Amino acid sequence: MPAVEVSRLAKRYTSTAGISDISFTAERRAVTALLGRNGAGKTTTVEICCGLRRRDSGTVRVLDRDPVAAHQELVQRVGVMPQAGGSSASGIYPSARVREVMELFAAQYAHPLAPAALLERLDLTSVAATPWRRLSGGEQQRVSLALALVGRPELVFLDEPTAGLDVHARRTAWDLIRELRSSGVAIILTTHALDEAEQLADAVVILDGGRVLATGSPADLTRGTTPELHFTAPPGLDVAALTAALPNDATANETAPGHYAVGPRVDPEVIAAVTAWCAQHGVMADNLTTASRSLESVFLDLTSAEGSP
Amino acid sequence: MIALDLSPAPGAAPALRTFRAQALMELKLVLRNGEQLLLTIVIPTVLLVLFATAPIADLPKPRIDFLLPGVLALAVMSTAFTGQAIGTGFERRNGVLRRLGTTPLTRPGLLAAKTSAVIAVELLQVGLLLLVAWALGWSPHGSVAAVVGLLLVGTAAFSTFGLLMAGTLRAEATLAAANLVYLVLLVLGGVAFPLSDFSGGVRDVLQYLPISALSDGLRTVLAHGAAAPGRDWLTLAVWTVVGGTTAARFFRWD
Numbered sequence: 001m002p003a004v005e006v007s008r009l010a011k012r013y014t015s016t017a018g019i020s021d022i023s024f025t026a027e028r029r030a031v032t033a034l035l036g037r038n039g040a041g042k043t044t045t046v047e048i049c050c051g052l053r054r055r056d057s058g059t060v061r062v063l064d065r066d067p068v069a070a071h072q073e074l075v076q077r078v079g080v081m082p083q084a085g086g087s088s089a090s091g092i093y094p095s096a097r098v099r100e101v102m103e104l105f106a107a108q109y110a111h112p113l114a115p116a117a118l119l120e121r122l123d124l125t126s127v128a129a130t131p132w133r134r135l136s137g138g139e140q141q142r143v144s145l146a147l148a149l150v151g152r153p154e155l156v157f158l159d160e161p162t163a164g165l166d167v168h169a170r171r172t173a174w175d176l177i178r179e180l181r182s183s184g185v186a187i188i189l190t191t192h193a194l195d196e197a198e199q200l201a202d203a204v205v206i207l208d209g210g211r212v213l214a215t216g217s218p219a220d221l222t223r224g225t226t227p228e229l230h231f232t233a234p235p236g237l238d239v240a241a242l243t244a245a246l247p248n249d250a251t252a253n254e255t256a257p258g259h260y261a262v263g264p265r266v267d268p269e270v271i272a273a274v275t276a277w278c279a280q281h282g283v284m285a286d287n288l289t290t291a292s293r294s295l296e297s298v299f300l301d302l303t304s305a306e307g308s309p
Numbered sequence: 310m311i312a313l314d315l316s317p318a319p320g321a322a323p324a325l326r327t328f329r330a331q332a333l334m335e336l337k338l339v340l341r342n343g344e345q346l347l348l349t350i351v352i353p354t355v356l357l358v359l360f361a362t363a364p365i366a367d368l369p370k371p372r373i374d375f376l377l378p379g380v381l382a383l384a385v386m387s388t389a390f391t392g393q394a395i396g397t398g399f400e401r402r403n404g405v406l407r408r409l410g411t412t413p414l415t416r417p418g419l420l421a422a423k424t425s426a427v428i429a430v431e432l433l434q435v436g437l438l439l440l441v442a443w444a445l446g447w448s449p450h451g452s453v454a455a456v457v458g459l460l461l462v463g464t465a466a467f468s469t470f471g472l473l474m475a476g477t478l479r480a481e482a483t484l485a486a487a488n489l490v491y492l493v494l495l496v497l498g499g500v501a502f503p504l505s506d507f508s509g510g511v512r513d514v515l516q517y518l519p520i521s522a523l524s525d526g527l528r529t530v531l532a533h534g535a536a537a538p539g540r541d542w543l544t545l546a547v548w549t550v551v552g553g554t555t556a557a558r559f560f561r562w563d
């Protein structure tokens with residue numbers, strides 16, 4: 001039995017806003033990442049699964065229960081980290097200290113993690129006595145993550161858990177999420193960081209305009225894409241002239257100032273032609289690499305082809 | 310790195326542990342809130358001292374016997390209604406109630422914790438006011454059970470309306486309205502001025518305000534050593550039922 005099964009889920013806010021047809025499955029002992037542009041419907045989907053919002057239609061099974069009918073059972077088994085700065089703000093008493101909030105939440109569960117150890121693990125010991133409203137944005141995010149985990153849940157919903165985290169804190173959060181998975185917890189998270197999804201997720205669900213565009217593992221989604229050639233050079237190279245010099249229908253683009261990509265397929269002839277052209281024009285091509293497309297470039301293609309939500 | 314046992318071990322804590330933690334949190338938050346302490350502790354105490362010692366209004370003698378019951382009623386209103394409405398209103402606005410809804414804490418559990426915190430603050434208030442009144446020459450009389458009973462029904466009546474306001478209005482509107490109601494009832498509710506200062510028709514209406522019923526009931530017991538009128542008990546009970554059913558029906562958690 002999967003951790004979460006969502007089928008034909010719909011919720012309308014207005015005639016245009018909302019989600020219209022979401023189906024996906026999230027396995028146990030796995031990280032499932034919901035991806036999508038702002039307004040794609042990630043938070044709506046997650047909050048319906050947590051029983052925080054009501055659906056209009058469709059079926060949702062969370063740990064094989066209905067999230068509305070079995071709410072009181074599921075709150076014991078499921079941890080939730082709501083999106084920060086969303087419509088419902090932080091969800092924490094502004095004047096309560098970090099340690100107090102942790103202990104308050106811990107006191108609700110039968111076998112909680114030790115608040116002090118969890119704080120230590122997330123580098124929050126130094127702010128344990130600080131009132132919530134005086135925490136930095138990233139510190140609030142980490143406390144919020146800790147609160148979702150303190151009750152030793154079987155399943156956690158993390159809505160943008162690493163938004164606003166510094167590089168170190170993001171690594172710490174990733175390690176913790178991986179450790180949760182290996183301990184047998186099912187994790188459903190949303191993120192805008194495609195590298196994060198690529199690193200962490202066993203399965204990815206790409207939403208757009210309230211629908212599912214694609215599902216699969218990051219490897220599935222990037223497989224079949226042929227390698228591209230990337231290099232950096234002074235901005236403003238004449239890519240049309242370069243393209244004209246390339247064999248096998250290859251084309252060159254400047255993806256960002258000074259960053260060039262050659263595709264759709266590269267082979268030794270194309271690489272030779274690119275370097276020859278650069279030599280002719282006295283251009284030093286740096287960071288010359290070939291690689292399959294990243295999840296990010298697949299995501300960009302998928303979501304722009306469908307237009308904005 | 311700190312080793313944590315992250316393996317799933319779900320389950321809710323015993324209801325008593327949850328309740329104790331939540332009630333303590335609620336109490337700490339109230340005691341930490343300066344504006345609320347001004348409203349619940351400072352204003353009633355200052356009113357009591359000021360009106361008892363300065364020749365401000367023409368009050369029945371002895372002045373302290375008239376004032377103490379009214380100020381006790383005001384203290385109950387400030388905690389159970391005004392303080393609770395504002396506190397809970399902002400908890401709702403800040404998404405605290407919504408997030409607590411994702412934890413094993415139940416709604417009756419939350420309500421019980423809030424009520425206990427209110428009663429704890431009232432114990433502080435009543436203790437302080439009795440002490441001040443005693444220092445000002447008040448000598449205790451009347452039935453303790455009747456006083457406690459009246460304070461509890463008064464608390465119930467005011468709490469239901471505080472929660473109704475917190476659960477239906479925007480937090481900013483609750484802040485303004487709860488303070489306004491406090492002020493209006495302070496003046497109209499027989500707290501520091503006797504209702505007999507108003508003309509007959511107006512008085513007939515004002516005596517059914519919860520604050521008037523509470524201060525009148527307390528005054529009958531504390532100042533005259535008599536049993537509180539059935540009308541006061543009934544008035545408070547009706548307000549409680551009306552407020553309770555409306556709040557249960559219309560309270561929004563987010």
Ligand SMILES: Nc1ncnc2c1ncn2[C@@H]1O[C@H](COP(=O)(O)OP(=O)(O)OP(=O)(O)O)[C@@H](O)[C@H]1O
Nearest residue numbers: 013017018036037038039040041042043044045087
């Ligand atoms: N409470 C609400 N009332 C009305 N419309 C809403 C509400 N919540 C969300 N919406 C709309 O529904 C759509 C999906 O919103 P949702 O918050 O689920 O998106 P999201 O994918 O989480 O976006 P983000 O990446 O910005 O967090 C958006 O168009 C949003 O404007």
Ligand SMILES: [Mg+2]
Nearest residue numbers: 042043044083
């Ligand atoms: Mg969102």
